[in-house]
Amino acid sequence: MFYEDFRVGQTADLGQATFSREAILAYGRRFDPRTVVRAADGGAPLAASGLHVAAAGMRRLVEARKALRAAMAARGETLPELGVSPGFKDMRWRRPVHEGDVVSYSMETVSKRETSKPKWGLIGNRFCGVNQRGEEVLEFSSVVLVARRAE
Amino acid sequence: MTEALTFEDFPVDEIVEYGGVAVSADEIIAFAREFDPQPFHLDHEAAQAATGGLFASGWHTAALLMRMNCDAFLMRGAVIDESGIEDVRWQRPVRPGDRLHVRRSTLASRPRDRHSGEVEFLYEVVNQDGLIAMTQRSLVVFERRREPGGDRAD
Numbered sequence: 173m174f175y176e177d178f179r180v181g182q183t184a185d186l187g188q189a190t191f192s193r194e195a196i197l198a199y200g201r202r203f204d205p206r207t208v209v210r211a212a213d214g215g216a217p218l219a220a221s222g223l224h225v226a227a228a229g230m231r232r233l234v235e236a237r238k239a240l241r242a243a244m245a246a247r248g249e250t251l252p253e254l255g256v257s258p259g260f261k262d263m264r265w266r267r268p269v270h271e272g273d274v275v276s277y278s279m280e281t282v283s284k285r286e287t288s289k290p291k292w293g294l295i296g297n298r299f300c301g302v303n304q305r306g307e308e309v310l311e312f313s314s315v316v317l318v319a320r321r322a323e
Numbered sequence: 324m325t326e327a328l329t330f331e332d333f334p335v336d337e338i339v340e341y342g343g344v345a346v347s348a349d350e351i352i353a354f355a356r357e358f359d360p361q362p363f364h365l366d367h368e369a370a371q372a373a374t375g376g377l378f379a380s381g382w383h384t385a386a387l388l389m390r391m392n393c394d395a396f397l398m399r400g401a402v403i404d405e406s407g408i409e410d411v412r413w414q415r416p417v418r419p420g421d422r423l424h425v426r427r428s429t430l431a432s433r434p435r436d437r438h439s440g441e442v443e444f445l446y447e448v449v450n451q452d453g454l455i456a457m458t459q460r461s462l463v464v465f466e467r468r469r470e471p472g473g474d475r476a477d
Binding site: 235 | 357358359360361362380381382386387389390393394397398406407408409410411412413
């Protein structure tokens with residue numbers, strides 16, 4: 173989608189990720205050994221690192237965008253150049269994500285702003301993850317550069 | 324086992340540096356395949372055309388920061404609550420061969436009650452040229468140190 177195609181208030185469903193014991197421990201061993209230590213203690217149930225929950229959501233976003241681009245390509249439309257994100261803020265891990273949980277991700281467009289570069293616009297998003305019981309587990313706000321349609 | 328780190332161990336205005344991790348092309352590509360499969364994180368040629376060469380997913384850099392924080396102090400921290408990240412800025416691409424370390428500044432240190440206190444950290448992920456690749460601001464709630472002979476019985 174081009175900058176012009178985004179509408180404030182619109183929410184896109186991005187799909188789901190299942191958090192297996194193996195995936196939680198693999199991420200933990202590489203990046204957040206606290207996950208592994210807690211699992212070894214045996215007291216609390218295994219919970220995914222908060223940044224793992226966010227990164228799995230990024231994967232869903234990339235896949236959702238790929239599907240949109242494939243559909244555009246099939247219609248013979250010009251594909252927008254991919255932009256990068258300068259960062260995010262206000263990330264909250266509302267509840268732990270445990271082994272076996274399934275998280276559904278969505279992204280709402282909350283703002284649009286043109287930039288000094290005619291090629292790019294800035295889209296503000298609220299990114300959200302909800303578990304299989306309908307409880308919010310993840311939330312953050314981000315901005316991403318999105319290509320504008322050539323005049 | 325060494326004593327756990329408590330609220331008192333993070334005085335305001337303290338700046339410490341730690342870590343040191345080399346980032347390879349293979350690791351950049353492996354992370355991207357799993358979490359951020361965009362062409363500029365996956366493929367040298369596609370990245371060359373778009374952005375001047377392969378670079379790491381920002382989520383990868385954030386994960387490496389967390390690992391360096393765990394190794395430097397979070398594993399030993401008496402942490403009560405760490406329920407999010409205030410903000411992250413990806414300021415400069417992380418390229419294959421880069422070597423990253425962390426500069427941590429304590430921006431604020433606020434007692435919450437007799438048993439806990441909140442610390443606001445600014446982390447800067449710095450590359451081998453001294454340039455900042457990423458910044459992150461986070462709040463961590465630590466236990467406060469027990470006074471010797473104090474009244475805490477738990």
